[in-house]
Amino acid sequence: MTDHDAAGGGAARFVGQSIKRVEDPRLVTGHGRYVDDIVLPGMLHAAFLRSDYARARIAMVDISRATAMAGVHAVFTAAELNHHVDSLAASVNPRDAPKTPAHVLAAGDVRFVGDPIALVLADSRYLAEDALELIDIEYEPLTPVIDFESAADSVDLVHPELGSNLGSSVSSVDSNLSAVFAAAETVITETFHQHRQCNMPMETRGIVAHWEPFAGRLDVWASTQSPHELTATAARILGLGQHQVRVHMGDVGGAFGQKIFVGREEMALLLAARDVARPVKWIEDRRENLIAANSARVDRVKVSMAVNGDGVILGAQIDHLTDSGAYPNGGKPASGSNMVSMFPGPYRMSNLGWTTATVYTNTLGRGAYRGPWQMETVARELMMDRVAAEIGVDPLEFRRRNIISEDELPYTTATGRVYENITPSETLEQAVSMLDYEQFRIQQSDARSVGRLLGVGISACIEPTSAGRGALGSEGATVRVERDGNVNVFIGTGSHGQSLETTIAQVVADQLGISMDSISFHQGHGTPYGFGTGGSRSAVIAGGAARAAAIGVREKILSIAAELLEAASADLGIEDGFVSVAGTPSRRVSLAVVANTAYSDPEALPDGIEGGLEHAARFQAPPVTYSNATHVCTCEVDPATGLVTILRYIVSEDCGVMVNPMVVEGQIAGGVVQGIGGALYEEARYDLDGNPLTTTLMDYLIPTAAEVPLIEYGHIVTPSNTPGGHKGVGEGGAIAAPPCVLNAVNDALACMNVNLTHLAATPDAIVTALAAALA
Amino acid sequence: MTDPIEVAMVVNGAEHVAAVEARKTLADFLREDCLTTGVHLGCEQGACGACTVILDGQAVRSCLLFAVQASGSAVTTAEGLAGADGSLNVVQEAFRECHGLQCGFCTPGLVVTVTAYLADHPDPGRDEIRSALSGNLCRCTGYQGIIAAVEQAAVIAALQGGIS
DSSP states (O other), rough: HHHHTTTSSSSOSEEETTOEEEEEHHHHTOOOOGGGGGOTTOOEEEEEEEOOSSEEEEEEEEEEHHHSSSTTEEEEEEEGGGGOSSOOOOOTTTSOOOOOOOOOOOOEEOOOOOOEEEEEESSHHHHHHHTTTOOOEEEEEOOOOEEETTTTGOOOOSGGGGGGEEEEEEEEEEOOOHHHHOOOOOHHHEEEEEOOEOOSSSOOOOOEEEEEEEEEEEHHHHHHHHEHHHHHHHHHHTTGGGGEEEEOOOOOOOOOOTTHHHHHHHHHHHHHHHHSSSSSEEEOHHHHHIIIIIOOOOOEEEEEEETTTTTEHHHHHHHEEEEESSSGGGOOOOOOOOHHHTTTTOOOOOOOEEEEEEOOOOOOBOOOOOTTTHHHHHHHHHHHHHHHHHHOOOOHHHHHHHHOGGGGGGGETTTEEESOOOHHHHHHHHHHHHHTTTHHHHHHHHHHHHHOOOEEEEEEEEESSOOOOOGSSEEEEEEEEEEEETTEEOOOOOSSSSHHHHHHHHHHHHHHHGGGEEEEOOOTSOOOOOOSSSSTIIIIIIIIHHHHHHHHHHHHHHHHHHHHTTSGGGGGEEETEEEEEETTEEEEEHHHHHHHHHOOOOSSSOTOOOOOOEEEEEEOOOSEEEEEEEEEEEEEOTTOOEEEEEEEEEEEEEOOOOHHHHHHHHHHHHHHHHHHHHHHHHOOBBOOOOOBBSSSSTTTOOOOTTOOOOEEEOOOOOOSSSSTTOOTTTHHHHHHHHHHHHHHHHHHGGGOOOOOOOOOOOOOHHHHHHHHHOO | OOOOEEEEEETTEEEEHHHHHHHHBHHIIIIISSSSSTOOOOOOSSSSSSEEEEETEEEEEEEGGGGGGGGOEEEEHHHHOOOTOOOOOOHHHHHHHTOOOOSSSSSHHHHHHHHHHHHHHHOOOHHHHHHHHTOOOOSTTTTTHHHHHHHHHHHHHTTTTTTO
16 A cells, blocks of 8 residues: 555555445445435425426416315415525525526526426325316416527527526637647647436435424435535525534435535425425425436537647637526536636647637526536547547547656646646556557457448546635544544535445544444534535545544544553554554553543543544645546447447546545446446437427436446556545546547448537437438 | 225235325335335336335336235335345345445345346346346446346355345
8 A cells, every 4th residue: 555545643454445335234225214215293295386388477377276285285386485585506606606596486487397386295295296286377488598509699588687698608818829720730620519418316306304493493304415505505595594404414316416506496395394394305206307407518619629740739729608508506507617627638738718608598407417517528539539530640649649648747738727646648558558459450440341330439538626625625524432432423525325434434444443333424414514525526525534533533542542551652553443552562452441531531631631532624625636537448330220339448547546446446437337328328308399308217318237338447546645645536437438439439430431529429310420421 | 086995915024004095106105104215216107126126026116016006915125135133135245245336226126126037047147137137227336336246146146055
């Protein structure tokens, strides 16, 4: 193991090992506790009436029949709830960020199919849904804005209050680009489109809320990535202090960005809970999740790239447009800042000009989805292959000529990002060597001679992880040794599949010299503020906080033990729950005795050491911790059916010191397969009137076990500058996979004069493109 | 609303009797009346497989059946696969060993599906495994650990003389 693991004093017994997960015994036996498993006495069940129109005036809504129905407790519309809320903005939004109109429920008009109009609370979900059918509503349909590429010019407005469909528009102020382009040997321009996708966590959104007016307390159970964001938002919209809100964090069935911020339905439920002062539960159904939770990835990027006669990139201009839908998550339109600033990726690209804009449309709002800015890698990596083909250089060779090598670090990009401790060139070489790229080219040529279409794709990315800014930049942790020597860890994360219960325990167990089963892990109410789990931040930031807190406790343990053992604390170590003197293992005292002394025997404590045995620490992350990866895959395309079969899929990544390699590979695999889904199968579609066409999992096709390739992993370990040497790794798989797959498909189809620039490469898209190329 | 109908079934070895609405799904009955909340609802459309249970020896989607249709039957859920002492069955243990789960929401349906599958197909090839799993969606793992877990479970179950 590296020095990073041992730094701080603890031995690296767990960090770096593929420890089996602490979470699993309850989850594999059906004993996890997800939000829908919460049942409280007197609990009411919610259902939402949602718009059937993409854009319409609500001429009339009458809830009287629904309100009168037996078993119905209350029905709410905008008139009852909206005046409580002046903003849908997330608590971490910049103050000057543009805001969407603050309609918790649709007020006067509806702005996408699925827009929530009314909330019913009834004795059961069955009855609540019955009551929805008794709400009388009349619409006056209006022309919807569906096409995001023309939305900015439309006279029809998604949000009339805003006066424009343009959500935001930013461009680079100065660039040397025109001179660079004028002098370049070759300038190539191409436009790439990415289609609408959905996060599709297996567990939909859900929330249980209980306001107890005489206690002045709101208890909330939710499927969330960020219990503290939920606390802040609940307090704000209900006019409570944050000390009055207790968000309880149970198991969460995936999110991928969907559950960071508090949605309109969740706000409505919180407001209704206060009104009825009884426990209320809302569990989203799958149709709602697919039409109303969030979508992502709707992007268009025009790229112009200048290269010299040696195939060296001189600069690029990118023009990016994205679709924010009607109500983007977090109450503000999408930001393209990461998209444009990460565009250079792992390549030397000394000049970059850019524009990025986003528009509102009468469609499902955009939300964060695993690498929300990943269009930079999609467009760049597709462009790398496009340019390579244009100048007659193999795409691997073109990348080799431009990729940043380790001896150039630290490297400052054209957008001012400073890369350190990354290995773009090494991961590229490892990945192509794992494939045996040259051998594949021979195999491909042989296959072509018998009419089979094989292709290889490469995609390299730099993943900006663990952003160290503002409220996202730090996490707190408290490590408390109880009187019997067992340990509670309190942390502000929102683990929803990332295995933090295991990995944080690994970090703490190493520092305290105890076994992992001596540790209990706590999130939610009572933990120090933290932004939660998202943005590939938990290993670095939460891990850093847990580590710092554990080191603080360790120091105190050693001080007390030194007194008890009459030794110098510098001579002591902790192992297997005992503090012992180096070289004299028989001189030892158990952690239980140390802890009991700390709580019960103040006279035995060293001077200046207060009673109790806990330490709270906060870790402030550096501005960005970069990890990097290269993906390589091969595929075969059936020209008759358009079916793509992925033959091999290789990921070489460098996420620094791995807390748990099994968990790291799980994160990579999950991201890659989501990316494969986005490249080949998944598309959330609307018709021209804004009706969603993919409202079930028979229409919205995520990959199944039958389609996925075996993923092969290569690891390069370059420690980051953070105390554990870790880097984030949660999003990279989903960032790099889509262009890797599309490049392989295009490589296979190049001999047929087909080059796809629109995702997804569905069988239909491939067959259509082949037919067009032959025509 | 129709009058409640009495439903009786054996769930994980215990008899459950309740009067329920005819429209109540088996999944909701198992979750609400039998407290086997390991039966997860991922779509309520029969597409995701998270609610899979073993009904009289067959893996079925409990969201696509009404409780009244299952009256008189024996049902096993993920809870019923584990030993009373907390010991995991061979499939559950393999899922843990091979990191076949992350968020765990699809997992009960998967371990039930795989347990039923291996009982009928003790020596499956990898492509057969992929096909057998294709009705159970997972959004976290990319299926890598799941496929490995099924292969491992098949080997260990064979060594133990069959799956239980």
